[in-house]
Amino acid sequence: AEELIRQGLRLVSGGTDNHMLLVDLTSLGITGKDAEVLLDEAGIACNKNLIPFDPRPPRVTSGIRLGTPAMTTRGCGPEEMRHIARLIVRVLRAGREEAVIRQAREEALALCRAFPVPR
Numbered sequence: 343a344e345e346l347i348r349q350g351l352r353l354v355s356g357g358t359d360n361h362m363l364l365v366d367l368t369s370l371g372i373t374g375k376d377a378e379v380l381l382d383e384a385g386i387a388c389n390k391n392l393i394p395f396d397p398r399p400p401r402v403t404s405g406i407r408l409g410t411p412a413m414t415t416r417g418c419g420p421e422e423m424r425h426i427a428r429l430i431v432r433v434l435r436a437g438r439e440e441a442v443i444r445q446a447r448e449e450a451l452a453l454c455r456a457f458p459v460p461r
Contacts, residue, residue, distance in 0.1 A: 345427035354393055354405065363408045366393050370434050374403030377434055384433045384443050385450035386426070387412065416457035425453065 343358040346365060354364040367377055374390030381388050392398075393405035408430070413422065429446045436442035 345424040346431065349427065349431040351431065361410045361414070363410075364391055364393065365406050365408060366404060367406060367434070368393075368404050372434055372437070373398060374406050375401065377406050380433050380437070380443065381406070381430065384429065384446035385454075386430060386433070386446070388430075413453075413457070416454070416459060418453070418457050422453060422457070425449070 343353055343363055346363070347353060347357070350369065352366040352369060354366055367374060372380075374392075378388055378390045388406045388408050390403040391405045391407040392400055392403050396404045398404045410423065413426065418426075429449055433443060433446050
């Protein structure tokens with residue numbers, strides 16, 4: 343959460359008290375629907391989500407919801423979470439730039455290889 347804020351994104355709650363984050367994307371000029379697609383292409387799971395007083399319809403949204411359990415279960419710590427936050431911001435700011443999405447996907451896959459799902 344801290345890294346997303348440091349990178350200039352607004353979290354609806356101003357931070358997080360649990361494993362979920364709701365990110366307001368209005369400052370980036372991207373919809374939650376588009377962000378969900380771009381991040382999926384980069385290998386990062388999220389869900390489009392309405393933010394309070396969202397002017398956009400539920401199928402589009404102005405926010406995304408992120409969760410940390412998939413990575414904490416793998417053993418990722420604070421530094422890896424900061425890396426993931428930077429990947430998210432890089433992809434969202436780049437929009438449809440294929441080279442940025444491809445690089446982010448490679449980095450996300452490298453993290454998954456370094457921190458496999460426990461058996």
